[in-house]
Amino acid sequence: MNKDILKSIREYKKESIMAPLLVTVEVFLEVLIPARMADIIDVGILGDGGVGYVIKAGLFLIFLALLSLFFGVSAGAAAAKASAGLAKNLRHDIFYKIQEFSFKNIDKFSSSSLVTRMTTDITNVQMAFMMTIRMLVRAPIMIVMSVIMTVMINKTVALILICAIPVLGGTLMFIGKKAHPHFQKVFDEYDVLNNDVQENVNAARVVKAYVREDHEIGKFHNISKRVYDLFSKAEKIVAWNSPVMQFTIYTVILCIVMIGGKSIVYGNMEVGELTSIIVYSLQILSSLMIVSFVFVMNMISEASVDRINEVLKEVPEMTDKENAIKTVKNGDIDFENVDFSYGGEGNTLALTNINLHIKSGQTVGIFGGTGSAKSTLVQLIPRLYDVTHGSVKVGGVDVRDYELTALRDQVSMVLQKNVLFTGTIYDNIRWGDEDADDDEVKRVCELAQADSFIKDFPKGYETMIVEGGNNVSGGQKQRLCIARALLKKPKILILDDSTSAVDTKTDALIRKAFREEIPDTTKIIISQRVSSIEDADMIIVLDEGRINGMGTSEELLKTNDIYREVYESQVKGGAEDAE
Ligand SMILES: Nc1ncnc2c1ncn2[C@@H]1O[C@H](COP(=O)(O)OP(=O)(O)O)[C@@H](O)[C@H]1O
Ligand SMILES: [Mg+2]
Structure with a gap:
């Protein structure tokens, strides 16, 4: 994850550190469970521990499971809070930055691309961040711990696992790398799609006036089809993950059962131990799967990170000089x-x-x-x-x-x-100067010849202006805008x-x-x-x-x-x- 983006974590630092710590405790507890299970089978059922042992060990097992659940849930909550907080701060930062932009800065970004950056891109980063602080800690610890536990039970079997890990991990990474450029293209195409939808919705009246609905639908269909095609291509590659994974898992388990079975026959291993080894290998393999998933998610979010950074790093073109002059003498x-x-x-x-x-x-x-x-x-x-x-x-x-x-x-x-904002006429005029009182508002409206038509509205100055000011005529809108400008004196x-x-x-x-x-x-x-x-x-x-x-x-x-x-x-x- 990108350093610049992580600066926006700010007040959520505590949660961002707590999440991986809690996950670590969760994993340690979870890893103990299969070993306890082996004891129940080997000592309690097959050995001479008896029902008493099974119940005692069983209760302990439940206790372990509950404790691990508690830490898991807490970790999840912390990660959710941290990532949602990061997203909130990023959105805030981008919005703040846009307010600092000069016209020249604004010319550089299309409004729809700014909206996509504040929505889709930030959501991607949020997801990637959440997975990183939860899964990317969990998976490696899980793998290492499980391998250690397996080595302690049976070294030959552990060797099979140790050989399988790089093969499987490598393949999954390879698939992720292959899919990455396709995902990147998907996001670029998303921009086009968003732009098209926004433009169409904004211009809905024009589209209707020109009876261009079919043309617009056709245009939308084409873009939407391109997004679909690109997505299918990317997903088709990622879809290999699952069969590769299944194949490796079953091959590994088959080998383990074969070797383990022999060991049991020769009396070198207990039945319960074999059961727990199988559980450990499943944990290892699914952790690998998660790592590859987080890896892909991070690659996807990289494109988003770049796009967010582009806005955050844009230097506001106009800033005040030191000792800037604060009063304008006259209107020369x-x-x-x-x-x-x-x-x-x-x-x-x-x-x-x-x-x-x-x-x-x-x-x-x-x-x-x-x-x-x-x-x-x-x-x-x-x-x-x-x-x-x-x-x-x-x-x-x-x-x-x-x-x-x-x-x-x-x-x-x-x-x-010019634009009016959603809100009453009164609020729209006062947008020019928030300290103005009713008399001043009325005076500027009289100056701009707006007072007479405003008074004719049933609700007068409290009439609501809809988005874009579409419920007043062009000439009325112009007069309201003039009044708003006059209010600043x-x-x-x-x-x-x-x-x-x-x-x-x-x-x-x-x-x-x-x-x-x-x-x-x-x-x-x-x-x-x-x-x-x-x-x-x-x-x-x-x-x-x-x-x-x-x-x-x-x-x-x-x-x-x-x-x-x-x-x-x-x-x-x-x-x-x-x-
Ligand atoms: N934001 C902009 N970026 C680049 N070129 C622009 C921009 N705004 C206007 N122009 C160009 O500047 C020229 C003058 O435009 P403008 O000042 O809007 O003309 P007028 O107001 O007289 O109709 C035009 O050739 C136009 O294409
Ligand atoms: Mg002009």
Whole structure:
């Protein structure tokens, strides 16, 4: 088992050590039992011990068995607690780590692979750990003790066992090694399967709207068949374990009985002794079987351990500097010679040579076709990503010099793909600031033009939002998200296409409220709709990651082709009224 993973045992160290110790006691007691049985047969029944001896020895035997049972159960409980505890801590660690991730870190892992890591992979590790601390101690002790007991009874017979152990052990290991790569493939395919199921369930409405159920079923069937095939292949190899085991056991027992029988005839061995030797050999062989099983389980879990470690070892890309600045002076924004690439240095640039100066309190529109890097540009302001070259400043200070939470508290952003959480509307809004009172919640909802429709719901602010916010309309969801962002009372508010589903009249009301109620807040509005940004103090036109034009709507109409073309098609063509 991997050292890094074992660090997560923490408060379950006691149980992790107790389990193997208890198992050791259990095995010592268990090994004594066949020898006692031999005595009952040889002395009590065949010898002259009589019924009294049989009863006395029998009671002792029961006592031994009960004691061994007690230790066995305790060991099982300790191992279960330790392994479940390890799993709990690992899950906690991964979750904690994910919370530290920057957008760049998140880009690296798919969400379904993170879910698989927190479920299937951790369960594998839990199983492997439990078996290791119970079985991997039990089996070797059992083998050694049983061999010693056999040697004490009959050296020739013991020799047969000693020869059989490496042969059987070797074969079982060989089978395990053969099966391992197949199991590894199974887990990779599991990822694909989970991804597919998650995507399908998340997009259930889209699938239905496009009547693509059959296609989706077909896709699922294929993946599921691949998992089945790979599993069958792996299991087919492992299935050899049992016949190999049976064959060896019966061969060994046959030899023992033959040699033992002769010894009894010649008077070198007692009947009971032969019985106990047979029991010892069964114990040895089944221990070997267990070792090979744990071995396979450990190999399977190795793939899981690697996948868990991948998350735990991911270095959070953004951390606070020492003496990071905690207060944002104002809502000034400056971009100085900014280049940005999602892939980092040397990859294609999403933004090229951006220079911008936005004054605190200004309203700035950002305009451009899809893929022109509008979202990319604004994501640099709350430092969701770090620039590749140049610098972004907020309140005159490089964003990298701020404490991350301080910066993001002052730069509130409504993401293009926004989500609401399961819970009441009230809770969802307050998620922006948990200390806000009812009046503040109501005020931001009024600002975002959400108050009126919330009040129309029978339960008002206590209306439950279902997962993903599917029980409110697109425009209502957008307004709730804006209200949530406003609650933070930010110095900079960024709306990334956040009113696309809101009708133009309401959209205008939202902008009016912004102008009147939060005049000191810098407002950055991304929109494909000219009317949403027309009255901004400055409009930035983006094209393929470069600034194509900058100025008021009036200026741009004279100087910028991209802006003029869209303006004419939307305003003059009356496309707006049709919306
Ligand atoms: N997380 C990401 N990882 C890699 N590339 C991305 C990511 N997000 C956006 N891009 C790329 O960056 C470019 C600009 O995207 P974006 O800023 O979303 O455009 P817009 O918001 O103007 O539609 C696109 O070519 C897009 O493919
Ligand atoms: Mg966008």
